[in-house]
Amino acid sequence: MLAITEDAAEAIEGVLTAPGVPDGAGVRITPATSTVSTAEDLRVVMAREPEDTDEVLEEPAGRVRVFIADEVAEFLDDKLLDAQLVEDRVRFSLQEQPK
Secondary structure, eight states: OHHHHHHHHHHOOOOOOOTTTTTOEEEEEEEESSSSSSGGEEEEEESSOOOOOOOOEEETTTTEEEOOOHHHHHHHTTEEEEEETTTTTEEEEEEEOOO
């Protein structure tokens, strides 16, 4: 299952606690292209709620919600989501989880 670093959790929490964001919202990871084989084939968007077929990940300790589209769940299964702030924007990255 996708794991989330503390930096990614803080970045997501910052987005989800912004004014106007409804309770229960999360970020959703979806395919950006028809075939997902690299991180560049994904997109991260804010979503009010998960789609019916999404996996819902609440990590760590329920601070943030990540909705994983069914089409990308297998690709993300062994990945680690990280984030860093670049010029007032959050840049997410994926790495292989340590074995």
